[in-house]
Amino acid sequence: MTNLNPDFCEVNESLDILVGKWKxxxxxxxxxxxxxxxxxxxxxxxxxxxxxLTKQLxxxxxxxxxxxxxxxxxxxxxxxxxxxxxxxxxPILDAMHExxxxxxxRTNSKITI
Amino acid sequence: MTNLNPDFCEVNESLDILVGKWKxxxxxxxxxxxxxxxxxxxxxxxxxxxxxLTKQLxxxxxxxxxxxxxxxxxxxxxxxxxxxxxxxxxPILDAMHExxxxxxxRTNSKITI
DNA sequence: CCGCATCCTATCCGATACTG
DNA sequence: CAGTATCGGATAGGATGCGG
Numbered sequence: 281m282t283n284l285n286p287d288f289c290e291v292n293e294s295l296d297i298l299v300g301k302w303k304x305x306x307x308x309x310x311x312x313x314x315x316x317x318x319x320x321x322x323x324x325x326x327x328x329x330x331x332x333l334t335k336q337l338x339x340x341x342x343x344x345x346x347x348x349x350x351x352x353x354x355x356x357x358x359x360x361x362x363x364x365x366x367x368x369x370x371p372i373l374d375a376m377h378e379x380x381x382x383x384x385x386r387t388n389s390k391i392t393i
Numbered sequence: 394m395t396n397l398n399p400d401f402c403e404v405n406e407s408l409d410i411l412v413g414k415w416k417x418x419x420x421x422x423x424x425x426x427x428x429x430x431x432x433x434x435x436x437x438x439x440x441x442x443x444x445x446l447t448k449q450l451x452x453x454x455x456x457x458x459x460x461x462x463x464x465x466x467x468x469x470x471x472x473x474x475x476x477x478x479x480x481x482x483x484p485i486l487d488a489m490h491e492x493x494x495x496x497x498x499r500t501n502s503k504i505t506i
Numbered sequence: 507c508c509g510c511a512t513c514c515t516a517t518c519c520g521a522t523a524c525t526g
Numbered sequence: 527c528a529g530t531a532t533c534g535g536a537t538a539g540g541a542t543g544c545g546g
Contacts, residue, residue: 292493293489304404319528355528375484379407379484418507443508444542
């Protein structure tokens with residue numbers, strides 16, 4: 281393994297998509313239930329601001345992980361869905377979730393010693 | 394799935410450890426070969442600055458993903474190894490690597506159309 | 507050989523206010 | 527309802543130079 285740099289490390293390809301304070305939570309929501317309206321996502325993730333929700337959704341959309349569908353209505357209705365491609369991230373999310381749980385156990389048992 | 398916020402999303406536990414421009418590459422190196430000297434890592438990852446290498450190593454050390462061993466010599470000799478705990482990240486790294494490869498194929502085939 | 511200190515820049519992210 | 531626009535603080539990361 282010689283002359284590595286981040287531009288040629290495939291791990292970073294998936295990392296780029298997942299990184300963002302709210303990306304994992306948004307993806308977990310849309311993997312569990314698609315489509316979801318903007319307001320439903322906002323309600324499911326109360327602490328996110330509208331600005332950040334919009335921004336992270338736009339980024340995921342531009343990477344074709346999710347799809348944004350606008351209905352020409354008043355008031356507006358916008359629905360977000362995970363794409364088939366986005367679903368391929370599931371194994372990664374699962375592995376990370378499982379590791380996270382173990383990590384928490386470990387951390388807790390340390391504190392209580 | 395209600396009232397989620399990043400502080401209670403287990404995915405972020407593992408993400409926190411992996412995020413950092415050079416963390417994945419450092420981990421892949423140490424997973425492939427442990428221990429490695431500071432200078433060996435620097436040589437394997439030419440574009441990283443000493444400051445960043447030191448910083449990322451310190452962070453991984455504080456999370457007990459790697460171990461830092463100093464030999465009382467002149468000149469100094471410092472070796473870094475992956476811990477048993479750090480090895481539990483391997484499935485995540487593997488999943489991300491595999492996804493990254495597929496992602497690159499996909500991206501390339503798009504460009505060449 | 508290994509690392510620290512300093513300075514600098516870019517981007518992330520939050521708070522708040524406004525709009526078709 | 528589903529966004530923009532603007533401001534400002536915090537953090538990540540790079541360049542460079544010094545030190546035991």
